[in-house]
Amino acid sequence: MGTQRGKNKGFENLVDGQVLPQPAYQGEFTEGEIVQYYNPESMTWAERIYLPYVLAGLGLTAKVFLRNMVTWFVWLTYWVRGKGAEAKRGATTIYYPHEMRPDFSPVNRGKHILTMRDNDDPQCVACYMCATACPAFCIHIVAGEHPDPAIEKYPVRFDIEIDKCIFCGYCEEACPVDAIRLTTDVHLVDYKRERMVYDREYLLTWKPTYVEEEHVYPGDRPRKS
Amino acid sequence: MDWAFLVVAIMNLSFVLGVLLNLGGVLTWVERKQGAVMANRIGANRAYIPIPIPQKGGGVKWSKRFTVMGLWHGIADGAKMIMKEDYTPPFVDKYIYNIAPWFAVVPVLVTFAVIPFGGPFQPGIMLSDVFGLVGADFASEWVMALFGERTFQMQLADLNVGLLFVFAVGSTGIFSAALAGWASNNKYSLLGALRSSSQMISYEVFMGMAILGLVVIYGTVDMNLIAQMQGDVWFGFLPKWGIFLQPHMFFIFMAALMAENKRVPFDMPEAESELVAGYFTEYSAMKMGLFMMAEFIEIAVIAGLLTALFFGAYHVPGVHGAGDAFYWAAHPELTPGNYVFGMEVPHVVVVVGRVGSFLAKLLFFCWFQILIRWTLPKFRYDQIMRLGWKILLPLSLVNLVLTAVVVLLIGG
Numbered sequence: 001m002g003t004q005r006g007k008n009k010g011f012e013n014l015v016d017g018q019v020l021p022q023p024a025y026q027g028e029f030t031e032g033e034i035v036q037y038y039n040p041e042s043m044t045w046a047e048r049i050y051l052p053y054v055l056a057g058l059g060l061t062a063k064v065f066l067r068n069m070v071t072w073f074v075w076l077t078y079w080v081r082g083k084g085a086e087a088k089r090g091a092t093t094i095y096y097p098h099e100m101r102p103d104f105s106p107v108n109r110g111k112h113i114l115t116m117r118d119n120d121d122p123q124c125v126a127c128y129m130c131a132t133a134c135p136a137f138c139i140h141i142v143a144g145e146h147p148d149p150a151i152e153k154y155p156v157r158f159d160i161e162i163d164k165c166i167f168c169g170y171c172e173e174a175c176p177v178d179a180i181r182l183t184t185d186v187h188l189v190d191y192k193r194e195r196m197v198y199d200r201e202y203l204l205t206w207k208p209t210y211v212e213e214e215h216v217y218p219g220d221r222p223r224k225s
Numbered sequence: 226m227d228w229a230f231l232v233v234a235i236m237n238l239s240f241v242l243g244v245l246l247n248l249g250g251v252l253t254w255v256e257r258k259q260g261a262v263m264a265n266r267i268g269a270n271r272a273y274i275p276i277p278i279p280q281k282g283g284g285v286k287w288s289k290r291f292t293v294m295g296l297w298h299g300i301a302d303g304a305k306m307i308m309k310e311d312y313t314p315p316f317v318d319k320y321i322y323n324i325a326p327w328f329a330v331v332p333v334l335v336t337f338a339v340i341p342f343g344g345p346f347q348p349g350i351m352l353s354d355v356f357g358l359v360g361a362d363f364a365s366e367w368v369m370a371l372f373g374e375r376t377f378q379m380q381l382a383d384l385n386v387g388l389l390f391v392f393a394v395g396s397t398g399i400f401s402a403a404l405a406g407w408a409s410n411n412k413y414s415l416l417g418a419l420r421s422s423s424q425m426i427s428y429e430v431f432m433g434m435a436i437l438g439l440v441v442i443y444g445t446v447d448m449n450l451i452a453q454m455q456g457d458v459w460f461g462f463l464p465k466w467g468i469f470l471q472p473h474m475f476f477i478f479m480a481a482l483m484a485e486n487k488r489v490p491f492d493m494p495e496a497e498s499e500l501v502a503g504y505f506t507e508y509s510a511m512k513m514g515l516f517m518m519a520e521f522i523e524i525a526v527i528a529g530l531l532t533a534l535f536f537g538a539y540h541v542p543g544v545h546g547a548g549d550a551f552y553w554a555a556h557p558e559l560t561p562g563n564y565v566f567g568m569e570v571p572h573v574v575v576v577v578g579r580v581g582s583f584l585a586k587l588l589f590f591c592w593f594q595i596l597i598r599w600t601l602p603k604f605r606y607d608q609i610m611r612l613g614w615k616i617l618l619p620l621s622l623v624n625l626v627l628t629a630v631v632v633l634l635i636g637g
Contacts, residue, residue: 068262
């Protein structure tokens with residue numbers, strides 16, 4: 001008997017060929033039916049000698065290979081004329097982060113920046129509106145008194161825990177002075193959790209997290225934590 | 226001393242070693258890239274050779290864009306394996322452990338010695354033509370004095386037991402896996418060695434059986450003669466290649482050869498998902514690299530064997546060289562000479578075209594093997610054994626008997 005695969009679960013202990021005394025399940029067996037506890041041989045002769053299906057599989061992969069190679073060579077004729085971006089490529093790969101997907105939204109909400117006044121001070125008046133509106137509680141502000149009485153307050157510290165942020169954009173909407181904005185920068189990765197807290201100075205630099213010319217990968221960026 | 230023979234032998238040797246060793250490296254790139262293209266991917270393309278670019282404001286910026294479609298990955302692999310620590314575990318049998326990788330590489334390289342890769346050629350006539358073309362008459366006279374009009378074979382060793390030599394040397398490849406696994410003193414290695422021994426011995430049996438049909442038809446095991454016999458045509462258009470004599474045996478022979486190479490779908494001995502790396506689990510650095518190198522060179526050797534036995538070796542239909550003794554003997558009405566579809570050409574055209582044709586066929590079968598490697602899933606161990614002993618071996622035997630009967634009936 002061995003370990004035959006039971007067609008019917010729960011009846012593994014029955015002997016093959018045993019006649020059931022009564023129906024086991026409603027609709028499973030009728031009385032007197034001979035039970036088979038193994039699947040019938042389902043492979044055809046052609047399947048068992050492998051070769052026809054091996055050839056069919058090879059044909060399929062060879063077709064994909066040749067199609068992609070032809071596509072690459074057509075692309076090459078465009079590329080030598082400097083128009084490589086116009087032609088179709090033989091691979092669906094996108095060289096992230098060197099290039100973004102064409103359907104990447106131009107109004108995508110990503111990394112925050114703090115806007116500045118003319119003298120490079122933050123526009124922010126530390127009113128806590130964004131921190132209050134934040135559903136993820138990831139904005140932490142410490143207010144200080146600004147020397148200019150017309151401004152009243154300014155943020156001594158302005159920390160965004162970017163790993164908690166859900167990029168809802170409520171802070172942007174809540175801000176009365178247009179001090180916080182969300183850019184489309186999405187390369188928000190790092191090797192340390194501590195560095196995922198973006199401080200005031202970093203938010204004020206507006207520096208993109210990935211710069212193509214520097215060939216710096218996200219997470220490798222030099223930044224004082 | 227026969228200086229002409231020595232010079233030709235050195236030319237052949239450098240050609241074969243240059244092609245084989247370079248293919249061993251290039252095929253690692255082909256394997257990666259072809260697998261990528263088959264799966265709509267781009268593949269390995271990050272290894273680069275840094276190029277210094279002076280900047281306008283002074284200083285130098287190192288460009289990382291010189292990647293040549295990832296071709297440096299093979300060099301990076303080799304450099305890595307040579308520079309890694311060559312660690313010998315303390316529990317292994319040192320002597321056998323160290324000698325086992327060479328049993329993998331040497332048989333593979335030696336097997337190619339009997340494969341005819343360019344056919345008969347007359348270096349004196351060929352080189353003096355070339356030198357005459359560029360106006361170096363003294364060189365023409367010199368090569369004519371050295372070679373005369375002698376005909377040499379583009380084959381390292383023109384053995385009359387060629388095919389037997391292939392099997393004899395090929396079976397020593399089993400020692401590499403068996404010794405490596407046994408000397409490693411590791412359960413994974415031992416299991417891999419056992420599997421590889423049984424698999425390779427099983428598949429060697431009908432590798433010989435499968436090719437015996439062709440041997441019966443050709444009536445010789447001399448690879449050079451087998452290659453020469455494939456230079457003719459039937460009915461004026463069909464080349465007399467082995468594939469048209471025994472097309473079914475081609476698949477069986479190739480399956481056996483691929484099983485000998487221990488690659489997917491016959492990668493039981495290594496079976497990364499089951500046995501870590503099989504018989505070379507305990508190997509590191511270039512010793513492991515030798516196993517890998519042997520594997521990739523064997524792809525080229527298998528392709529060479531298939532080409533020589535089934536696809537007319539170096540022959541192109543309609544092209545006949547002055548040295549094709551077999552062809553001119555079979556056609557006494559023709560004048561020996563160098564012809565491309567009846568048009569007389571210089572000897573060098575025929576020789577270069579034939580070497581090119583052999584290389585093209587060889588590369589095609591390398592491509593085909595890598596296509597198989599990226600298409601088929603791994604066999605289960607019992608499936609491999611059943612396929613070998615219960616299906617392929619009887620088929621080979623039946624084919625041998627039928628072929629012998631037919632050859633007897635129609636009188637060879």
